Amino acid sequence: MSSQRKLYDLAGADTELRFSPYCWRVKLAMAHKNLNFETVPWHFTDKDVIAFAGTGKVPVLVDDGKVVHDSQDIAEYLEAAYPNEPTLFNDHATRGLTKFIKNWAERTLHPAIGRLVLPGIFAILHPKDQPYFRKTREAAYGETIEEIAAKREQYRPAFEAALVPIRTTLTEQPYIAGTGPSYADHIVFGALQWGRKTSTEPLLGEDDPISLWMHALLEGYGLTG
Amino acid sequence: MSSQRKLYDLAGADTELRFSPYCWRVKLAMAHKNLNFETVPWHFTDKDVIAFAGTGKVPVLVDDGKVVHDSQDIAEYLEAAYPNEPTLFNDHATRGLTKFIKNWAERTLHPAIGRLVLPGIFAILHPKDQPYFRKTREAAYGETIEEIAAKREQYRPAFEAALVPIRTTLTEQPYIAGTGPSYADHIVFGALQWGRKTSTEPLLGEDDPISLWMHALLEGYGLTG
Known part of the structure; x- marks a missing residue:
């Protein structure tokens, strides 16, 4: 059984040392789906060893003859191939994931924006x-x-950095929550x-894709803003 | 109809200027649920105006006599009170939200960790x-x-900052995805x-709550790591 499912897994000089974040994702995802697997230690320069998969990077999964690479594609493959095992994308996880995004927004995004706008807010407040x-x-x-006002340019990179995951997501799907907006x-x-x-x-x-998404949200809700 | 639903909404000296991120969440959430509402401009120091709600901060929602404050509590209230309107927490949003978390992990968390561990990785690689x-x-x-090695202490604050939303979430719920682990x-x-x-x-x-969660994940999956 386990010999039919092989994961090429990044290793150090000590081949017991496995440290790739993407390979760890896949190992947990396979465990989540109750799948046995063996790992094959792989080194960065062993390009020829995984050439059969059409990639130069791990994780590469060989599952009963099927070859899948890229951790995201492997997760999608596992979800589709083993629908009767526990799901990796539990529908009811939405509330929990929204809580993470709330905490990220309040602890990372808000302070990053705040350092750029606090002086402007002060200026427009009621005396x-x-x-x-x-x-x-x-x-x-x-x-x-x-x-804070004097350091505006110093604070700008943290703001730009905080935008990156938002913008990346909105180039992949129309809303943070996927095909439609959620909380x-x-x-x-x-x-x-x-x-x-x-x-x-x-x-x-x-x-900016973020501006277009903001505009689409307001328009979709019939709000002016 | 709309006169029965009032949102106390932070305003500037120009009361048309409404800029609170938390009030905007609630306005979008009400629009999402097709609810009419009127807003009442409120200034930071108008504490007595919302004292009836048992808070000194907006958003405060008064919905047909019911008083709710705190944006998260308002979102939960709207979801429960208007179950036949579009949901704020669409079950099928899990995949989309996971994509956002993937992009955050790869664009924020990975570089923050990478700057601390790259020299260590180099040292343990196969020559x-x-x-x-x-x-x-x-x-x-x-x-x-x-x-990168010489600047380790300079890079540590970005790593610590990236952990905050993870740790905050894990003190509120056992997994990033809520009550159980997901991708x-x-x-x-x-x-x-x-x-x-x-x-x-x-x-x-x-x-650290993050260490305890990592341990619980591995143990739950029967993995050693």
Whole structure:
């Protein structure tokens, strides 16, 4: 049984040492599906060993004669080939995954945007709110509003970095949640709309896939924003 | 109809300017559920205006006499109160959300870990692999392995920052995907296992919620790692 399922698995000089993040994904995914497998230690330069798979990189899975490479393709293959085993993409996981995206938005995306827009927000607040905002935000960010404003260009790379997973996802599928919007889209939209409404200069190009998605969301819901 | 549903919505000195990320989440969520609503402009210091809700922050929703505050609680309330309207947590969104987490892992988490472990990986590679690894990774990271090693302490904060959404999520629920593991867990595990296997010093404390989750995953699958 197990001899029919082989995973070419990246190894160090010590072939017991297996450290590829992509191979580990696949090993857990196979275990999740109750599949036995053996691993074949593979070194970066053993290109000829996996040439039969049409790739130069592991993971490469050989499952009863079928050859699949690329961890994402292997996960999709396993899900399709073993539908009666536990699913890798449990429908009911949506709420849990949305919670992760909420935490990412609040702990990574919000601070990254905040450092670019806080001075702009201060400027557009009702004067009665300004002392409150200054006190609470300077405590939260550990810098004065003027210090944050002066370091805007220093803070820009963290903002750009935080956008990358959003933009990458939106070039692969129309919404964060896939083919249609869900609450995860609303969470990420909220963060970016906060930036859009308060930044003194545009944070995103008009033809950025993120801008187009924001526009599509508003339009789909019949909201002006 | 709309007069029965009111959202207290953060405003600037110009009360037409609405910029709270949390209020925008709720506005999109209500639009998603085809619910009419009116918004009440609210300023940070108008604490007395929303004291009836038992909070000092917006969003506060008053829906036909029911009072709900905190955007996450409002989303859960809307989902429960309007089950016949489009869901905010579409079960079939799991695949889409997993794609976002994949992109986040590969574009944020992997580079953050990579900058800490690349020199360690180089050291444990088969000697025949070392020139290949040096060439490809130095091109990808834009620095020599020795430069990356020298800047380890500089790179540590980005790693710590990338862990925050993972750790926060795992203190709220046992797996990234919620009550049970899914492929999103495998993706994030793979990244951290890569670090764990190759770092010259422990990247995580043994009692870190992330370490406990990694251990639980391996044990649940009967894997050694």
